[in-house]
Amino acid sequence: MNYLDQFRDKGVVKGLAQRISSLTKGRGRPLTFMEVCGTHTMAIYQYGLRSLLPPEVRLISGPGCPVCVTPNGYLDRAVALSRLPDLIITTFGDMLRVPGSSSSLMEERAKGADIRVVYSPLDAVRIAAGNPQKRVVFLGVGFETTAPTIAGSILTAKAQGIGNYLVLASHKTMPQPMAILSADPELAVDGYICPAHVSAIIGADAYRFLCREYRVPCVVTGFEPTDVMQGVEMLVRQALSGQSKVEIQYSRVVRWEGNAKAQAILAEVFTPFDADWRGIGALPGSGLRIADSYHAFDAERAIAVTVEELKEHQGCLCGEILKGKVSPFDCPLFGKSCTTESPVGACMVSSEGTCAAAYKYAI
Amino acid sequence: MDNDLILLGHGSGGKLSHQLLDDLIIPQLSGAPVAGQNDAALLDIGGTRLAFTTDSYVVDPIFFPGGNIGDLAVNGTVNDLAMMGARPLYLSVAFILEEGFSKRDLSLILASMRRAADAAGIAIVTGDTKVVPKGKGDRIFINTSGIGALEHGLRIDGAAGRVGDKVIVNGSIGDHGIAVLSAREGLEIDSGIRSDSAALNGLVGELLALGGGLHVLRDPTRGGVATTLKEIAIQSGVTIMLHEESLPVSAGVRGVCSILGLDPLYVANEGKLLALVAPERAGEALQIMQGHPNGRGAAIIGEVVESSSGRVLMETSVGGVRGVEMLAGEQLPRIC
Numbered sequence: 001m002n003y004l005d006q007f008r009d010k011g012v013v014k015g016l017a018q019r020i021s022s023l024t025k026g027r028g029r030p031l032t033f034m035e036v037c038g039t040h041t042m043a044i045y046q047y048g049l050r051s052l053l054p055p056e057v058r059l060i061s062g063p064g065c066p067v068c069v070t071p072n073g074y075l076d077r078a079v080a081l082s083r084l085p086d087l088i089i090t091t092f093g094d095m096l097r098v099p100g101s102s103s104s105l106m107e108e109r110a111k112g113a114d115i116r117v118v119y120s121p122l123d124a125v126r127i128a129a130g131n132p133q134k135r136v137v138f139l140g141v142g143f144e145t146t147a148p149t150i151a152g153s154i155l156t157a158k159a160q161g162i163g164n165y166l167v168l169a170s171h172k173t174m175p176q177p178m179a180i181l182s183a184d185p186e187l188a189v190d191g192y193i194c195p196a197h198v199s200a201i202i203g204a205d206a207y208r209f210l211c212r213e214y215r216v217p218c219v220v221t222g223f224e225p226t227d228v229m230q231g232v233e234m235l236v237r238q239a240l241s242g243q244s245k246v247e248i249q250y251s252r253v254v255r256w257e258g259n260a261k262a263q264a265i266l267a268e269v270f271t272p273f274d275a276d277w278r279g280i281g282a283l284p285g286s287g288l289r290i291a292d293s294y295h296a297f298d299a300e301r302a303i304a305v306t307v308e309e310l311k312e313h314q315g316c317l318c319g320e321i322l323k324g325k326v327s328p329f330d331c332p333l334f335g336k337s338c339t340t341e342s343p344v345g346a347c348m349v350s351s352e353g354t355c356a357a358a359y360k361y362a363i
Numbered sequence: 364m365d366n367d368l369i370l371l372g373h374g375s376g377g378k379l380s381h382q383l384l385d386d387l388i389i390p391q392l393s394g395a396p397v398a399g400q401n402d403a404a405l406l407d408i409g410g411t412r413l414a415f416t417t418d419s420y421v422v423d424p425i426f427f428p429g430g431n432i433g434d435l436a437v438n439g440t441v442n443d444l445a446m447m448g449a450r451p452l453y454l455s456v457a458f459i460l461e462e463g464f465s466k467r468d469l470s471l472i473l474a475s476m477r478r479a480a481d482a483a484g485i486a487i488v489t490g491d492t493k494v495v496p497k498g499k500g501d502r503i504f505i506n507t508s509g510i511g512a513l514e515h516g517l518r519i520d521g522a523a524g525r526v527g528d529k530v531i532v533n534g535s536i537g538d539h540g541i542a543v544l545s546a547r548e549g550l551e552i553d554s555g556i557r558s559d560s561a562a563l564n565g566l567v568g569e570l571l572a573l574g575g576g577l578h579v580l581r582d583p584t585r586g587g588v589a590t591t592l593k594e595i596a597i598q599s600g601v602t603i604m605l606h607e608e609s610l611p612v613s614a615g616v617r618g619v620c621s622i623l624g625l626d627p628l629y630v631a632n633e634g635k636l637l638a639l640v641a642p643e644r645a646g647e648a649l650q651i652m653q654g655h656p657n658g659r660g661a662a663i664i665g666e667v668v669e670s671s672s673g674r675v676l677m678e679t680s681v682g683g684v685r686g687v688e689m690l691a692g693e694q695l696p697r698i699c
Binding site: 048106 | 369377614623676678684
C-alpha cells in the first residue's frame with residue numbers, strides 16, 4: 001500500500017461519514033463550516049465529499065485561493081510590465097488566464113509579450129541568469145506556503161549576483177481575513193477547516209485568537225479525503241458541545257509553533273503591509289511586500305510603468321463568493337458568460353478557485 | 364477582452380478547440396452538422412466506402428521517451444482511421460522544416476515513420492516538403508493524411524452510445540502526455556514513463572468481431588479521457604458514470620500528476636482507445652483487448668447510466684460522486 005493510500009481509504013471515509021451523520025441527525029439549523037484554503041476546496045469537490053455528508057452539514061468556501069484574492073490592479077501592473085521591451089514575465093500557470101481590467105497575460109502573450117510559465121521561482125532565477133540583457137520579473141502570488149520559496153529565490157539571486165531578477169510581490173497571509181469573516185453576522189460560520197500547509201509554516205497557535213475573540217472552532221486539517229472528513233467530525237463535535245478551541249487534525253505535518261526557518265526567511269525578505277483582497281478590501285497587516293533592504297528586487301518600486309485605470313467586471317460575484325456569502329450557482333454569470341474556458345472572474349480561472357471547482361466537478 | 368486572438372488553448376483539444384471549430388471553421392468550410400464530428404470523414408465513392416482523415420503534429424520536444432514526432436504522425440492518423448473501424452490503406456506526409464534543422468534528426472524521424480507505417484500495414488504514397496526561414500517555425504512540423512477502407516456495415520459512431528453500454532479502455536492512461544512533459548526543457552523529471560504511441564488498427568480489427576455490439580470507438584488524445592468521454596456523452600445524449608478506482612493509471616503518471624497538479628483524466632494518450640460496448644458483449648471485448656499486445660491493461664472503467672443532454676459523472680475513489688467536464692484552456696500545449 002502506498003503511503004498516501006491509507007488517507008484515501010474508502011472504508012475509513014465511509015465510517016467517518018456515518019459518524020458525522022449520526023452526530024448531527026435531527027438537527028434543525030445546518031452547521032456551516034468554511035474551508036479557507038483552495039486546496040481543501042479542490043479536494044472536497046474532487047473526491048465528491050459533499051455527496052457523502054448529511055444535509056445537516058454545509059461546507060462553504062472562503063478566500064483561500066491566492067490567484068482569486070489577487071485584485072485586478074495587480075494583474076493590470078503585470079500586463080503593463082509585460083508590454084515593456086526586454087522584459088520577461090515568469091509566472092505560475094494559473095495567473096495567465098486571470099482577466100485584468102482590459103487584458104490578461106495570455107492575451108499579451110498571444111500578442112507577442114515574452115511570458116513564461118515556470119514551476120518554481122528558481123527556474124525564473126535561472127532564466128534571469130541566462131538572459132543578462134533582459135529584466136526577468138516573477139509574479140509572486142500566494143500565501144505563506146509559496147512566499148518562503150519566493151523569498152528564497154530573492155536570496156539566491158542576491159547571493160549569485162543576478163541583478164536582473166525581480167519579483168512583483170502580492171503575498172497574502174492568514175489568518176487576518178478569517179477574523180473579518182468571523183465578525184460577519186450574515187455568515188454565521190460554525191467552524192473553520194484551517195489550511196494545512198499554510199499552518200505548517202505559521203503554526204496552529206496563529207488561530208487561537210479566533211477561538212478566543214469569536215468563539216469559533218478551528219481544526220487544522222490535511223488535504224486527503226480522510227483528513228477532511230475527520231476534520232469535519234472534529235468540528236461537529238466541538239460545535240455540538242459548544243466548545244471553541246484550536247485542534248490539529250493534520251498532526252503528521254503541523255506543529256503549534258510552525259516552521260521557524262520559513263518564518264525567519266519571510267521576516268528577512270518581506271515586510272507586512274495592508275494588502276488589498278479581492279472582495280474583502282484592504283486588511284491591516286494581511287500581506288507581505290519586499291522589505292526595504294531588498295528593494296532592488298522589487299519590481300513595483302524598481303520599474304516605473306503606467307498602469308491602466310482599474311475596471312471591475314460588471315455582475316461578477318467573485319467578491320461575495322470569496323467571503324462565502326453566495327455559492328457560485330447564485331452568480332448570474334456562472335456557467336453562462338463565465339466559464340472555465342472564458343472566465344470573467346478570478347474564481348473561475350484558478351485551478352483552486354471555488355467557481356472553477358464547482359464548474360468542473362459539481363454534479 | 365480581445366476576442367480576435369487565437370490562443371494556445373484553441374489547440375488544446377478541449378472546449379476552446381470545439382468553439383473554434385463550431386463558430387468559425389466548420390460553418391465557413393463545410394457546414395456539416397456539428398453532431399456528426401468523428402475522427403475521420405466517411406466517403407462513399409461509387410459504392411466503395413472510405414474513411415479519410417488528416418492531422419498535424421507539432422509536439423515539443425520532437426524526441427521523447429517511447430517515441431518521436433515521426434511515429435506519432437503515423438500512429439495518430441492511423442488511429443483516427445481505425446476509430447471508424449476502417450482498415451488503414453494509404454498515408455500522405457507533409458513536412459514543414461525550419462532552416463537549420465539537422466538532417467541527422469530528420470533521418471531518425473523518417474526511420475521511425477517507416478517502422479511505424481510498416482507495423483501498421485499502411486503505405487506512405489505521397490508527400491511534400493517545405494522549408495521556412497530560421498525562427499519562422501520550430502524545427503519540424505508534420506502533417507499526415509490517411510485513407511482507409513470500411514469493410515463492414517457497422518455503425519461505429521460517437522453518437523451511437525446507449526444506456527447500459529460499458530466503457531472500456533485498452534490500458535493505462537496519461538502516459539504519452541507525461542512522457543512528453545517529463546522530457547521538456549526546464550522540467551527534467553526522470554519519471555521513467557514512456558509514451559504509449561502505437562497504431563491501434565490491429566486491435567480494432569479484432570474488436571470488429573463484436574459486430575453490432577461495438578457502438579463507439581474513440582482515441583482519447585488531446586484533452587484526455589475526460590474530454591473524449593464528454594464528447595461521446597454529448598453526441599450520444601447520455602450520462603456516463605466512471606469509476607475512479609477502475610481507471611488504470613500507472614504509479615509514475617499518478618506521481619508526476621500529483622506533483623504538477625495535473626489530472627490524468629485530462630492528459631493525452633497516443634495508443635489508447637475508448638470503446639462503448641453493449642453490456643452483453645463487454646466481457647468478450649475485454650478478453651479480446653487483454654489478449655492483444657496493445658490491450659493487456661484493458662479495463663472496464665464505467666457505463667452509460669441514463670439518457671441526458673450529455674453528462675459525465677465519476678464515483679470517486681472514496682465513494683463520493685462528482686462531475687467530469689471537458690478540458691478548458693491549455694493543460695499542456697504542443698503535446699502532439
